Amino acid sequence: MQVSILTAIIVIISSSCVYFFNYQLTYNDMIYTLSERSRRIYEYAEKNIDKDTFTEINSKEDQSKNSYKSSKTLLESIKNTTGVMYLYTAKKTKDGSLVYVVDGLDSSRSDFRNAGDLIEKEIWGDLNKALDNNILLPKKIKATSWGYIFISYFPIHNNDGEVVGVIGIEFEANHQYNTFKFISIVTPLIALLTCLISALVAVVLFKRISNPTYTDFANTDYLTGLKNRNAFEIDMNNLNNLNIKKLISIISIDLDGLKKINDKFGHQTGDLYIKHASKIIRDVIAKKHVVYRVGGDEYIVILKNSSHEEINTIINNINLKIIEENSTNELKLSMSIGYAVFDDKLDVSLFDTYHRADSQMYDNKRKFKTRD
Template structure:
């Protein structure tokens, strides 16, 4: 019995596990694809917008750019020149209107140094750069690309020592030669934080969705395969009671939990074979069902009834006294007598009971054996009195 129940339980667990894994895999793949597509579309849209803004600013400054600054401005003292003041005023005005973080021009000196020329920040700003100040090292590779004639519009947010920024560089051409570079930097801390949160939170959401989907899938699987929500491996089909497999599981749980003491009723339907032979198996099924109704109507709600076989039943009860069990048996016998007045054939139930006793029982099986012996003693007496048609 233990082996059969173990196999059934393993098969059930295996199917549930397969359903869970399949559902989780589908959720992971579908959610990941949706996230990847939405993430990339949103991220690319943000980058495209920044690139478009940078190009618009370059176009605005293109015609007003004073090319002479790239040749006339070299050292800090040149900030006193009228050329510098005109160029700075224009750069500062554009920066305010467009809300960019940094707007500046730069060039490469004859000595190979990359230096700032005109900065659009106010002169009293802590980040303000003077003429001749060196460009930050992490900007030099992209700056060199611009000096080589390439418009640098990155596809990613730059992570610099001064924050997350979008840096674009545009070459400034004078007489078919590249005179210098226009640098435009947007503050991207907010955008970076938003997409970083998406990358962190989304996998957690997908994981939670997997658990929820797996749970729902198992419930739906059981609903589809078993619409009445019965555990078919542990349920008697005819009566709807628990079966022998269920008894073994529950007994193991009782033993494991140490749920003592308790009481046991053993019942056997007498004359079932004669009913089947004389009235047919349909009548025999009705006989079994009606006896089950009588049994259930006489026992407490916190008890469990199991159909062990064709005509054998067992009831596991909480700890009730022998006197209480005796009264319960008398009530059951009385109801059987009442039923016999309505039927063409006699109902008869042999009943035995036992209460768990630590002095004689090592475990619950010993209690069941004593209840079984009590039931057979009852059956012997019952057969004697049955000649008088007394239950």
């Protein structure tokens, strides 16, 4: 958990840094490029536009004048060459209104503005700043009623250096806006996904390095790989609390003669004896039921929904397997086995069932010692 949290934090911080750096860098570069294009258009337009339009052109009727025609031809040419969406000049009338002077759009278009038409009021503030001899270059894409655009305004000066009007340069920026909006949504999602994957990989690798067998050591017997006493106690309590005791049977197994083997051949041989016995029990039980090694030579099997016949079959199979293995193995295995099925007339809890199975096992062990 600590490894996964640390990895997640590192990924989030690094992804955020990369995201904000790249986002700001590319966004600012886009704004800079559009600003430079606008400046070039402005410099060319102010140098070549007929300044008389700002005094002579006041209404649609004035559009027949040569100053209007030459200025419109100039703006149309610039627009077609540079790919500007809107290019127009504007001025302030004597009553303080802001109106179009020359529109660079084709006059057949529905959004074409005639001389004297009022400018949309949402951009009056910026136009007034430009009329005060300020160049307005935005730092971000602007949302307007006609779409996302990059709008810049430049003052137009007469030969005496006085501001007589404004030129508005608008680049369509829906594509840029949608691209950066997509980046702002998708990038955090990718970072989150990467964070989860990295945390998972970190946990897996940490377990692989620190615990190559992926063993739950708190509940696993190190020698045999079976569940241990701790796991047995926990599982028994859980089964009791689930109130499914009537479905449970318990087999108690004890290895015969382990102490003699330890005394005669040493504990290493004794460990081999235990491993060999564990393998037989595990092979017979398979994965259908749970096997626990609860002591040096003691095993418990918890079974669910098993009849007496099935349990006897399991015990017989264990004994047959022992006979088969003993025919080829120098260590002659022997096990004492007992079992009990939960009986609510005899048992209050599964531990009572376990004690009955254990008692039967010891009865069989005493018989083995008598024969021995």
